[in-house]
Amino acid sequence: MNRKKIVITFFRIAIGWHFLYEGLAKLWMGNWSAASYLTNSTGPFSGFYNWLGGSESLMNIVDPVNIAGLILIGLGLFLGLTIRISSISGIILLLLYYFAYPPFGGSIFGSAEGNLFIVNKNLIEALALVVLLVVKEKGYGIYALKFFQKGNKKSETVPESESAQNSRREAIKNLATLPALGVIGFGAFKEHEKYGVDTLSGATIQVGGADISELKGELPKGKIGDHEISRLIIGGNLIGGWAHARDLIYVSSLFRAYNTEAKIFETLMLAEKAGVNTINIGFPTNELMQKYKKITGSKIKVISQVAPDMENNDYFVNIDKAIDYGVDIVQVQGNWCDWLVRDNRIDVIEKMMDRIRSQGYTAGLASHTVDSLIACEEQGIIPDYYMKTMHHDKYWSAHPIENRVPFEVDGKNYLDHNRFHNNIFCLFPDKTIEFVQRAKVPVMGFKVLAAGAITPEDGFNWAFKNGADFICVGMLDFQIVNNVNTTNQILNSLQGRTRKWYG
Structure with a gap:
């Protein structure tokens, strides 16, 4: 038994299956496109990839070529042809793929694959193919069958009967990949039939979000x-x-697992491409935003929430730290405004x-309870803008x-369904x-969807109609384009607003 040949065969088949299944999964998806992948590219060649992803006519060529390439390369390696x-x-x-998101230069940050620098899975697999290319042994495959060889001659030293027997034996071994492909392919088909898409490859999973190419109109600014x-x-x-x-206790950990640093950067880049030019963050996120802006050269405006x-x-320590992080606007955090008013x-x-203000910064004041802002107003404390749950x-x-x-x-979460349990954030809407x-x-409205209890179409409209000049919305990457489109649609047809626009 030729162990080297067997090892090379499994090595080649494994790589081939990876290519083949990636291609088939994208084909089965029906509406798959690499546009978002390309338009969010980072690194020294991002301009080229962004150009490709931003052109619908080019994507009509790139997408089918990509799918066909994956399938044909996969078949060639898997079958040994x-x-x-x-x-x-x-x-x-x-x-x-490697240079679309290179793990160096402009994209040296942690990702879902881990903390990477220079070497990632794309480079490793490319090097594996280099090895397969240069080694003489190619393993078993249908390339070795007689009708795929030119000028095949009988051995002069091996008897004809023995040569024929060896040929039949080798033919059986070389054809062994065909039933293997059938078994694996059947399993992949059943997986697709059950779940609709490939459930193992992150590159092919879709969750119903709109692509940047589906953006409708420019997001208004104030x-x-x-x-x-924006x-x-x-x-x-x-x-x-x-x-x-x-009372869903796992959701925060789920968000942290999904929003890796790489995913956060991807989300922010997509938001900026869609016209969202500002983010409002909790103080612990300042360091990450500083890193994002330094690496990408982003001009996104950062509003930092601060607490005493x-x-x-020391009432000013976090104000000074936020300024050192390079934020654009500083805002007293909503829960701290409430607690300070409550505690006199x-x-x-x-x-x-x-x-x-003494540091030359725009000063915002946020709250969940409107009583806090009323109390500040009565004391003559008027910020440059309010941020209020709406x-x-x-x-x-x-x-x-x-x-x-x-x-x-x-505050306290009660077990009584008729009491507060992290379930409402604008306690008195009319007030x-x-x-x-x-x-x-x-006025910047936030929690406009009541943390997911209200649809964007309903929540955005309610906030803008009732006086919000801006809305702040937590968004995952796949929600951004739809939310921008919804905002544009509502602002273009808004009815019932009586308050003039400020800002």
Whole structure:
């Protein structure tokens, strides 16, 4: 038994199956496109890939060629036919994938594959094909059958009967890949039949999001201070791994698992391409945003939420740190505004606002309970903009209004379904509307979907109609284009708004 030949055969078949299944999965998907993959490319050659992904006519060529290439290369390697051509073609294709997201230069950051530098799976597989290309032994395959060979001659030293016997034996071995392909292919077909798409390859999974090519119109902008920002702002909770999920205790960890650093960067790049030019983040995300802007050269505007250090009576420490991180706008965090008003420490809010402005920065003030903003207003504390939770309460998990208590958001979670349990964030919608209507500075609505209880079409419309000048929405990558399109559609046909636009 030729062990070397057997090892090479399995080596070649494994690579071939990887190519073949990737191609078949994309073919079975029907609407698969590499446009998003290309338009979000990073690194020194991103301009070329972005150019390809941004052209519908070019993608009509690139997509079928990509699929056909994967399938043909896979078949060639798996069956052992045209091995040399398949190996060279595979190397070229893998290097194209490699340089779309190279693990160096502009894209040296952690990814779903791990922390990478220079070497990733595409480069490793390309090198494996180089080995297969240069070694003389190619393993068993149908290339070795007589009708695929030219000028085949009988051995002069081996008797004809023995040669025929050996040929039959080798033919059986070389044909062994055919039933193997049938078995594996049948399993792949059943997997596709059950789940609709390949469930193992991250490159082929789709979750129903719209592609950047489906963007409809340009997202309108407004002004807060000297900053021109998009009417739709991306929220930082999902990126930071914080989720309001009622009693679903695993959701925050799920977001953290999905939003790897690479995925966050991809999401932000997609958001910027779609016209979302601002993000509102929790303080712990500042370091990541600084890294993102440094690596990509992004001009995205960062609004940083800050809290006082009450234990050490240092109200300004996080303001100064946020400025050092290079943020654009500084905002007193919503839950801290509520707690300070509740505990009769409005003086701390005033000092923080003065500190932000003294450093030359736009100062925002956020809250969940409208009573906090009313109390600040009565004390003459008017920010450059308000950030207020803005959603209606016409959804199933909202507890009765008669049982709602000011400042209970971010407080105790009750087991009684008729009490607060991380389920509502704009406790008194009518009171909020009344406050927003008389506000003379821009208002940024947040939690407009009540953390997923309200549809974007409903929540966006309600917030804009009732006076929000901007909305801040937590978005995963596959939601961005749809949310931008929804915002554009609502703003283009908005009815019932009586408050003038600020900013």
